Amino acid sequence: MTDASSDYEQLLALHHAMQLRRSLREEGRRTAPVTARRPTGYPEREGDQALMVASLETIGSSADEVVRSFYAQLFLGRPYLRGLFPAGLRADGDRLFNALIGLAEALSDLPRLVEWLEQLGRDHRKYGIRPAHYDAVRQALVGALREHAAAGWRPEYEQAWLRAYDFAAAVMQSAEAASTDPPYWQGTIVAHHRPYLDIAVMKVRTDVAYRYRAGQYTTIEVPAVPRAWRPYSMATAPRPDGVLEFHVRAIDLGQVSTALVHDMGVGSTLRLGPPMGSAVIETTGERPLLVVAGGTGLAPCRAIVEQVLTTQPGRPVRLVFGARQTQELYNLPILAQLAERYPAFTLVPVATDDPDFPGPRGALPELVASTGPWHQHEVYLSGPPGLVHALDRVLSRLQVPPEQIHHDPVPD
């Protein structure tokens, strides 16, 4: 870390501590939430979307170079901004740039886009983003796109990108300003065990109450890998004692997951960003539930199952939980207890690749396709991206309406 960036980090920590103290002092006195200016609409949206998509076509396959050029322009003359990103820029770089590109697609569903941007705005507080940073990103984004589209670039493209960016930045900044939560939560691991070689189940207590909905995720930063925030879902419905549970599998080259599984334990500290995600459960609904989880994708599914069983004990819930080997079907004792206690809950564990497993085997999408019908169900999916995409295809073939299928966005 450079001196400039560590100074910046210290200033941020001080700033956040002051904000936290202020918000705790004001907790009892506050009568109305802070109101902030939020754009009321985006009239040019459809035309802008078409222009943005057309502009991306002029860039073609040089996406990696655009990302590189974006960062070069962002840090040029502003080296202090480098301190906001982790040492290895790659994964985060792609994420930021993909989110900007994702704007073009997301414009077709304004209410959803606004909900996502508001979450993103609240989430950005953990990075210590200031208004001036939004301007820097704005210039770098358009600069990189313009440079790579070269002769194909048109002034209308630039105007469309700028309007969309300004709309997004205004929604994010107003959500950021209206938030009374801390920018991040300090957490301490209070329980940690490894039910399988590379899987850890851990419980975390936070310094300030953490409010979330079953099905949501957060981002976690560990001291060993500063500023590399990685997403993990809360694995239980919100608990009266406020303790959070996470399920983590250490993945190759995954520094954060490896630290969480192998290097950290009871007493270790970490930081959590605000809750994110809209694949939450509505406990006012009455449809039966089909929940399909692959591996540690079980986490949000278990939270959803718990939430429904405790608030709507008669609502039918079927959880299909798949892992490659029998030993990877962690958490089964807890799930089995739920099945015993709530007759409306059916648990279907599947060891997809284990010839000795006494229950169902074979690919989860085929298993889902061969049971059912599911078109009357509310369906929740979580697991490896390939699994979620395959299940999406099966469910669409089985005529389950898309609005009844819920999962977090998954990469292609």
Ligand SMILES: NC(=O)C1=CN([C@@H]2O[C@H](COP(=O)(O)OP(=O)(O)OC[C@H]3O[C@@H](n4cnc5c(N)ncnc54)[C@H](O)[C@@H]3O)[C@@H](O)[C@H]2O)C=CC1
């Ligand atoms: N830890 C967490 O809080 C959360 C994790 N996730 C995601 O869940 C995934 C869990 O990964 P692992 O535990 O390593 O799971 P894994 O790779 O061991 O697979 C779990 C199950 O899904 C099946 N599967 C995997 N890819 C498939 C495909 N393309 N088609 C059909 N079936 C497929 C496997 O056969 C296995 O039965 C990760 O991608 C993670 O990002 C998602 C939400 C929350």
